[in-house]
Amino acid sequence: PDVILGGGSSYFLGKSVTGSKRKEDKGYIAEFKNAGYTLATSKAELDAAAATNPAKLLGLFHTGNMDTILDRKFLKKGTVDKFPDQPGLVDMTKVALNQLEKNKEGFFLMVEGASIDKMSHPMDWDRAMYETIEFDQAIGVGLEFLKSHPDTLIVVTGDHTHGISIVGTFDDD
16 A cells, blocks of 8 residues: 555564564554655644655554544543653644545545544544544545546445434325
């Protein structure tokens, strides 16, 4: 892939590095750098990297799951104190589209609103709803891209549903 953005950097660190989740000592961040990837670990670094227009981009903004938009922008809870400059899904979508549109043969981009599911499992409705709004805004970025790239196909789907699902009914009477 030309662009990888998200959390989970602990899976890229060799086992001897504090916080690593790997069983071997191979450091994949170094492997990516050696393969020509520009590394970003914060929104500021992502913006700076995007401005240089690198051919390949690796953004790892958290050792685990990134904090939700509710925590990042409003409540300042979760692990925001340890990772205070995490980009949001909209930020990452914009950067990814700008990087990938350089490929004249086209590209595939998957944008996942993963925290919708992650917050729905423990029935954290507030965070799940804010994540859904942010995902909708990321889709908006894609729809804006579509206006100047009419050969773009956008597919939005869920892998399953939760109790926060919005279901419609009607009254025959």
